[in-house]
Amino acid sequence: MAKTPPKVLTDTYEEVFTALAHPARRLILMTLNFEGGEMTAGDIAALFKHAWPTTTRHLQVLEAAGLIAHERQGRARLYRIDKKRLALARDWLGWFFKSPR
Amino acid sequence: MAKTPPKVLTDTYEEVFTALAHPARRLILMTLNFEGGEMTAGDIAALFKHAWPTTTRHLQVLEAAGLIAHERQGRARLYRIDKKRLALARDWLGWFFKSPR
DNA sequence: CCATCATTTAGCGAGTACGCTAAATAACAG
DNA sequence: CTGTTATTTAGCGTACTCGCTAAATGATGG
Numbered sequence: 001m002a003k004t005p006p007k008v009l010t011d012t013y014e015e016v017f018t019a020l021a022h023p024a025r026r027l028i029l030m031t032l033n034f035e036g037g038e039m040t041a042g043d044i045a046a047l048f049k050h051a052w053p054t055t056t057r058h059l060q061v062l063e064a065a066g067l068i069a070h071e072r073q074g075r076a077r078l079y080r081i082d083k084k085r086l087a088l089a090r091d092w093l094g095w096f097f098k099s100p101r
Numbered sequence: 102m103a104k105t106p107p108k109v110l111t112d113t114y115e116e117v118f119t120a121l122a123h124p125a126r127r128l129i130l131m132t133l134n135f136e137g138g139e140m141t142a143g144d145i146a147a148l149f150k151h152a153w154p155t156t157t158r159h160l161q162v163l164e165a166a167g168l169i170a171h172e173r174q175g176r177a178r179l180y181r182i183d184k185k186r187l188a189l190a191r192d193w194l195g196w197f198f199k200s201p202r
Numbered sequence: 203c204c205a206t207c208a209t210t211t212a213g214c215g216a217g218t219a220c221g222c223t224a225a226a227t228a229a230c231a232g
Numbered sequence: 233c234t235g236t237t238a239t240t241t242a243g244c245g246t247a248c249t250c251g252c253t254a255a256a257t258g259a260t261g262g
Contacts, residue, residue, distance in 0.1 A: 021118040090194035
């Protein structure tokens with residue numbers, strides 16, 4: 001039997017809110033923001049007690065959601081925050097407060 | 102072997118963003134908001150193609166996250182939106198934009 | 203009471219998430 | 233080349249999510 005292909009999240013909001021749901025991923029975003037927007041994978045991994053590959057995975061989830069992007073810098077990888085989708089999520093939530101009619 | 106107890110989400114943000122991650126749950130919130138804040142379980146279930154118990158489950162996730170609350174009304178159950186935690190999430194996202202340094 | 207209506211609870215199955223360790227890759231230093 | 237540093241990929245196990253159907257609950261009407 002052929003292996004079923006993995007599910008693809010087509011909905012942007014679903015990807016963004018799913019990414020924001022995990023505390024490690026929120027910490028990555030907050031730290032990245034606080035540190036001026038750019039950090040290496042190693043510096044990010046050092047924030048956590050768990051194994052490095054686990055962090056790699058969180059970074060991939062964040063990148064797939066469009067919340068971060070990366071660039072090679074020699075043998076390191078520099079991750080930077082991208083706030084456009086954070087703004088999108090904030091605006092979605094905003095509608096609940098600015099819609100008197 | 103004893104069955105492991107289910108995981109409890111102690112983190113408010115985790116509960117809220119997890120709840121917001123599913124499109125059905127976002128539709129419930131948007132519809133509740135649009136309809137003036139209150140709807141019966143039946144009216145909410147009628148929004149979806151999927152079986153009623155599936156909607157019940159989504160309502161429980163939303164309620165556990167503090168995004169909705171309910172009250173009995175005869176044999177029906179009236180669900181109403183509670184925006185406090187939506188505001189909390191919106192404000193959390195807001196910090197990424199109002200922190201110039 | 204008894205049936206019916208509105209809704210939830212119980213429990214199952216397939217798929218997904220998230221931790222881990224081991225192995226692979228890629229760039230740099232000697 | 234060879235080793236070292238930085239990081240990802242591969243693959244595994246356990247727990248959780250989300251759909252389903254069947255059964256239970258609780259209020260109302262006759």
